[in-house]
Amino acid sequence: PVTAGSIVVPYGHVIGNEKWRGSEVAQRLQGKVRLIFEDGLGLVDFHLSNRTSLLLISEADLVAGEEFKRRLVRFRNASSLRGIVIVEKTQISDQYYLGVQKLVVLELGMVLLPVANQGETSQLIIQLVSFCVREQSRDHGSNPFLRKQRAQLAEPAVLQTVQQIPGVGKTKALLLLQQFGSIHRLCNASINELEEVVGQTAAQQIYTF
Numbered sequence: 001p002v003t004a005g006s007i008v009v010p011y012g013h014v015i016g017n018e019k020w021r022g023s024e025v026a027q028r029l030q031g032k033v034r035l036i037f038e039d040g041l042g043l044v045d046f047h048l049s050n051r052t053s054l055l056l057i058s059e060a061d062l063v064a065g066e067e068f069k070r071r072l073v074r075f076r077n078a079s080s081l082r083g084i085v086i087v088e089k090t091q092i093s094d095q096y097y098l099g100v101q102k103l104v105v106l107e108l109g110m111v112l113l114p115v116a117n118q119g120e121t122s123q124l125i126i127q128l129v130s131f132c133v134r135e136q137s138r139d140h141g142s143n144p145f146l147r148k149q150r151a152q153l154a155e156p157a158v159l160q161t162v163q164q165i166p167g168v169g170k171t172k173a174l175l176l177l178q179q180f181g182s183i184h185r186l187c188n189a190s191i192n193e194l195e196e197v198v199g200q201t202a203a204q205q206i207y208t209f
Helices: 024-028 059-064 067-078 094-107 118-139 144-153 156-163 171-180 184-189 191-198 202-208
Strands: 013-017 035-038 052-057 082-090 111-115
Touching: 013 144, 024 082, 024 118, 024 171, 052 067, 052 118, 059 082, 059 094, 067 082, 067 094, 082 094, 082 118, 094 111, 111 118, 156 171, 156 184, 171 184, 171 191, 191 202
Parallel strands: 013 035, 052 082, 082 111
Antiparallel strands: none
């Protein structure tokens, strides 16, 4: 089964199902996104990030019958990932599209994006990847001010200094630096402010120290 966290997608990369190697989609993605092929992705065609995966329903899938529906339902039932479904809507497959739309959007609650061909599919994947990268960078604190503050937190010397306080281990030191941002602000914190972060006993020790 596909679950969130079962696959780790390197930042700014796409992991593609081995079955798409050599396809028109893959060829058009080369040079535009960093594409890695892997076996054993099961129901998923492309992983765009740790949280977002893509299922492609081709014109051939639609014409061939019900198998793609079973695949969609299995994915929805087995997965805690955000699933996006891309469907090739052509003159031949157009008659099936309404049924697919009803299943994907209304019954399974997933996003459905129609495309005319594999060329459009690859363009859409490129757009979705850049969206996922922006989303991930927001999650990682893309705000430069926050980044600066986090960089200070990670400085070993600062962390070690805070750990010199009696009763403060690494975890408490990190919590204190996250809350106060600098040793200077930590020194000026009131007992009540310290209590909110580390509890009464440790707060008293820190304040006295």
